[in-house]
Amino acid sequence: MRQFAFSLVLSLLPGWVAAFEIEDVAYFGPRDSAQQLQVISTADIEFFRPMITSFLAENPDTSIHYTVASSTELQKAIIEEGQSFDLVISSAMDLQTKLANDGWAQKHVSDATRSLPAWASWNDMLFAFTQEPATIVVSKTGFENLPVPRDRHDLINLLRQYPDIFRGRVGTYDVRQSGLGYLFATQDTRASETYWRLTEVMGALDARLYCCSSDMIEALKSGELLIAYNVLGSYIVNREDYDEFTIILPADFTTLMLRTAMIPDGARAPELSGLFIDHLLGQSFGAGAQSLVHPDLDLSPVDTALNRIRIGPGLLVFLDQLKKRSYLSEWESAILQN
Template identity: 60%
Template sequence: MRKLALSIVLIWLGGLAAAFEIEDHARFGPEDAPVTLRILSTTDTAIFARRAARFLETAPGVAIDYTVASSAETMRAIEIERQPFDLVISSAMDLQTKLANDGFARRHVSGVTRDLPDWAKWNDLVFAFTQEPAAIVLSNAAFEGLPIPRSREDLIAALRRNPDRFRGRVGTYDVRNSGLGYLFATQEGRVSDTYWRLTEVMGGLDARLYCCSSQMIDDVARGELAVAYNVLGSYAFQRDDLSGISIILPSDLTTVMLRSVLIPRNAPEPEAAGAFVDHTLAQAFEPGGAFAIDRWLETGDSAALSRIRLGPGLLVYLDRLKMAAFRQEWTNAMLQR
């Protein structure tokens, strides 16, 4: 009878674990570690691997179970399914803020968090540990004979003057499905009329819509796309081969995203989670660390950096009516058929 009950529980847990869609899964550290830190993240495994290795060097007896999901699926896992993860790492600052605001995050206070600048934390619940600009990634071959655009106005002009060259070869986020894409779009649309003009131009050229930065950048590198708009510059700059692409931080406005981490309220290993948070934040402060925004800038770069602020202001565009209205306006501009 006990075996039957246990089997039922395991089947139920297995079904629950499979309910949200997983993009990748990896384990770092010893298989027999007495403590396993379960991390749910929107960050690609290859990029997280270096961070995991550095933390595990300082944490004997700890292993990391790492799950990658989209920002929307991450929200589902924590908010709806109440999955028992120890940490949530996400590029979607607004969704992280919503989780914390709605009571799904545990407070964490330490000497490291007390030293954080105000812009890098919110209510001791959400902590930023990177500054990453939204970039335009271009295929050098696609722009042969044309000036490389340095601003949105430049890009609009290039696309309008050369529709045959760029039709079907412009990529950007599908804001209906991408949490980061929606964050970038709402923040940019709020402060820049140029964003909407560019969106209409891209829509008129049958822009291709994506979920993720890495896919867009790969397609530019392969020559399938000429332009990838609003991708994470950090992903582009960390590629092994940059010879065929140009990475542009727009001179009129470069939106800067803060990748953030929180500890869920139901974290099974809150102490190990806190140690990971402190280690990650301490590294961000180091010279050339993740808070050093100038590491993305070339000498003489004139990009106008606009950092997205953590806090309740990010919840405005998560209101259902505002979200529906924004998505409808975006759809009308982008999908013109």
């Protein structure tokens, strides 16, 4: 087969040197291809595989080297180390906006980008191609005899009512390490003061902290957790075993993250990068496009409570170093009580 993909450990990649921490690497397409696209992304390989496969079906002489890193490590790779990538894809919209705002991105204009709704792009540099809700996820097995919360107020009451059951079995992001976790937390803060009360309740129950949605989901599956807060719903519904979980779109407000793509300033193959972006946008917005939200995530019940994060300089507020230090200090006081 000319088109194939396989995961590689870092030691198997001769000549590849990187100080930033890599979570996974995969190579797609013919190894002898003259057209190579170097992608760095926060999205797991399995999540992104269908988008790469469909692109290579239309461009069979292209290969894609796909590197997975956390949003903070992605920033380090681009800004501190000057690593050479052709495309940067991230769920941390604030960090993506900072990269573009600080001159680390180049513009891309095409028929596909011109036809985007205003909320889906910024300054011809950032382009949204998914909408992914932050959800509350519970283990069906673990919740067999417990009421399932509808919103954050229900969750607070549930945790207070059954502290012995939930102690050490509630999970959420470690916002000191996770760019997406920090984004969700600051957006929660903007939307409602309920977030701080919830964080204090989770902290009193020795909440477990995670880097990413996939780790929280695995902890739910193993029984380590009973409930996880602010998990990306898209990561659940893309699993074969997702019927083992109950996905809750909070009725008070459901935050929608936009996963964005950009072409870094030092891209070696900017035209190929633009072609890939147009492919993503065509799948999301073009004729016969699929919904930006996975079909198994029905947002209609919370339509009036949707809180779509908007791309743009407004996201930079909580990246101010003084404000961020103050926020993290308050968050640590709430979540780390022991």
